[in-house]
Amino acid sequence: xxxxxxxxxxxxxxxxxxxxxxxxxxxxxxxxxxxxxxxxxxxxxxxxxxxxxxxxxxxxxxxxxxxxxxxxxxxxxxxxxxxxxxxxxxxxxxxxxxxxxxxxxxxxxxxxxxxxxxxxxxxxxxxxxxxxxxxxxxxxxxxxxxxxxxxxxx
Amino acid sequence: xxxxxxxxxxxxxxxxxxxxxxxxxxxxxxxxxxxxxxxxxxxxxxxxxxxxxxxxxxxxxxxxxxxxxxxxxxxxxxxxxxxxxxxxxxxxxxxxxxxxxxxxxxxxxxxxxxxxxxxxxxxxxxxxxxxxxxxxxxxxxxxxxxxxxxxxxx
DNA sequence: AGAGACTTTATAGTAGCTTCAAGGTCAAGC
DNA sequence: GCTTGACCTTGAAGCTACTATAAAGTCTCT
Ligand SMILES: [Zn+2]
Ligand SMILES: [Zn+2]
Ligand SMILES: [Zn+2]
Ligand SMILES: [Zn+2]
Numbered sequence: 001x002x003x004x005x006x007x008x009x010x011x012x013x014x015x016x017x018x019x020x021x022x023x024x025x026x027x028x029x030x031x032x033x034x035x036x037x038x039x040x041x042x043x044x045x046x047x048x049x050x051x052x053x054x055x056x057x058x059x060x061x062x063x064x065x066x067x068x069x070x071x072x073x074x075x076x077x078x079x080x081x082x083x084x085x086x087x088x089x090x091x092x093x094x095x096x097x098x099x100x101x102x103x104x105x106x107x108x109x110x111x112x113x114x115x116x117x118x119x120x121x122x123x124x125x126x127x128x129x130x131x132x133x134x135x136x137x138x139x140x141x142x143x144x145x146x147x148x149x150x151x152x153x154x
Numbered sequence: 155x156x157x158x159x160x161x162x163x164x165x166x167x168x169x170x171x172x173x174x175x176x177x178x179x180x181x182x183x184x185x186x187x188x189x190x191x192x193x194x195x196x197x198x199x200x201x202x203x204x205x206x207x208x209x210x211x212x213x214x215x216x217x218x219x220x221x222x223x224x225x226x227x228x229x230x231x232x233x234x235x236x237x238x239x240x241x242x243x244x245x246x247x248x249x250x251x252x253x254x255x256x257x258x259x260x261x262x263x264x265x266x267x268x269x270x271x272x273x274x275x276x277x278x279x280x281x282x283x284x285x286x287x288x289x290x291x292x293x294x295x296x297x298x299x300x301x302x303x304x305x306x307x308x
Numbered sequence: 309a310g311a312g313a314c315t316t317t318a319t320a321g322t323a324g325c326t327t328c329a330a331g332g333t334c335a336a337g338c
Numbered sequence: 339g340c341t342t343g344a345c346c347t348t349g350a351a352g353c354t355a356c357t358a359t360a361a362a363g364t365c366t367c368t
Contacts, residue, residue, distance in 0.1 A: 008314065018315085023356065038364045040315055049286060056285045060266070061259055061301045064355070070285070077277030084281050085270055092263045094301045095256055102253045105215055109246045112214070116239055123231030127238050131210045131224070132203060146300045147215045147248045148323085162345065172346085177325065192333045194346055218324075302354085 003045040010043055014055060021051065027064055029054055029071065062091055101145040157199040164197055168209060175205065181218055183208055183225065216245055255299040 011018045024030045030050060033041045043051075053074070057067040066087060073084050115126030122128055165172045178184045184204060187195045197205075207228070211221040220241060227238050269280030276282055 006315080017357075019357065020355085022316095027355090036364090038315080040364075053282075053286045058298075058355090060263055061299045063302050070282070073276050074282050077275065079276050080273055081270060081276040081279035081281065082273050084276055084279050085267070085273060088263065088267050088281060091301075092260070092267060095260050095263060095299075098299075098301050098303075099253060099256045099260065102249055102256065106246070106249050106253065109214060109242065109249060113239070113242050113246065116235060119234055119236050119239060121231065122227050122233050122235040122238055125235035125238050127235065127242060128224070128228050132207045143303055144212075144324095145215045145249075145252075146303060147245075147252050148217050149252075149298055149300060160346080171326075173327085174325065176348095181324090190333090192346080194333080212324090298355095 005043045005048060007041050007043070010048060010051060013048075014051060016051075016055060024051070024054060024064075029064065029068060060091070061095070066091055098145065101143055102147070105145050105147070159197045159202060161195045161197070164202060164205060167202075168205060170205075170209060178205070178208060178218075183218065183222060214245070215249070220245055252299065255297055256301070259299050259301070 005013075007018045007021055010016075010021060021030070025032060030047060033043050033047060036042055050071070053071070054067055057070060062070075069087050070084065073079065073081070073087075112127055112130050115130050119125075159167075161172045161175055164170075164175060175184070179186060184201060187197050187201060190196055204225070207225070208221055211224060216224075223241050224238065227233060227235070227241075266281055266284050269284050273279075
């Protein structure tokens with residue numbers, strides 16, 4: 001009864017756009033579902049759970065590759081779960097590294113900001129001068145921190 | 155003498171790919187430079203400084219739009235620099251917000267990780283179960299934190 | 309039979325590059 | 339003079355994880 005869903009049902013229940021569900025199918029995270037006579041996708045409870053799993057992983061900001069990896073482990077229930085731990089630990093490392101980069105960045109930005117306490121003309125602005133002459137981080141930490149979301153307006 | 159550069163000179167000196175320089179031109183951050191007879195781009199010291207400015211901004215993870223904004227202010231040297239401060243403060247806000255999201259994320263991930271202290275089979279793994287049944291963050295904080303750089307291997 | 313809500317596929321756009329392909333320019337070496 | 343190789347040119351495609359659009363087919367209700 002409640003275990004046959006169309007794509008829009010899943011989308012509503014799990015608060016994800018239908019296009020995203022099709023995209024996950026295209027990317028092989030969800031397998032190709034059964035179809036109705038009219039060629040509509042039909043999902044069962046197992047597929048709903050699988051999608052829930054994926055969405056939780058995405059909420060934790062894992063890449064689709066990381067999620068693919070976890071799904072593979074999930075599909076082999078007899079295997080030990082050491083590898084699950086490894087994937088998670090690696091991802092925790094990604095987050096930690098990103099936090100470290102952002103803290104560095106925040107320090108640099110605040111230092112730069114402090115160069116203009118008394119706003120004058122932009123020709124003499126310590127910020128613009130700082131940006132022109134800042135030491136170029138040569139080989140040190142060239143990684144990009146990634147600060148702006150999909151939409152970073154405002 | 156030292157104030158005429160070809161694109162490769164600039165690229166070597168500032169440690170940036172030539173394609174990126176052309177891309178910045180395409181995006182209007184650098185204006186179209188003079189050309190040699192053979193149609194090669196020729197840059198002067200002012201263009202080198204402008205590119206340096208852009209690269210420093212990128213190293214601070216500003217968007218090209220933010221940089222465009224700062225360049226416009228830099229090109230109007232008589233204006234007050236209050237707007238420069240505003241752009242920088244907004245960007246500092248972007249970084250702060252991202253740090254906040256990532257700290258949240260780190261807490262969630264560590265909580266999840268703690269569900270598997272004694273590795274068993276993946277069928278019974280507390281991590282996989284947690285990912286399947288985790289509370290879905292409905293309306294709360296749906297923003298994506300953005301954890302993985304261009305290449306996040308290893 | 310027709311309206312409206314749903315579904316299908318395919319395609320393009322997002323940010324900031326990076327990589328590739330196919331060719332043009334230029335200085336040095338034989 | 340001719341070739342080699344380093345450099346330059348443009349244009350297009352690929353990357354992540356979607357998001358949005360278009361044009362068409364399906365289903366349900368009245
Ligand atoms: Zn990760
Ligand atoms: Zn100032
Ligand atoms: Zn910003
Ligand atoms: Zn486990």
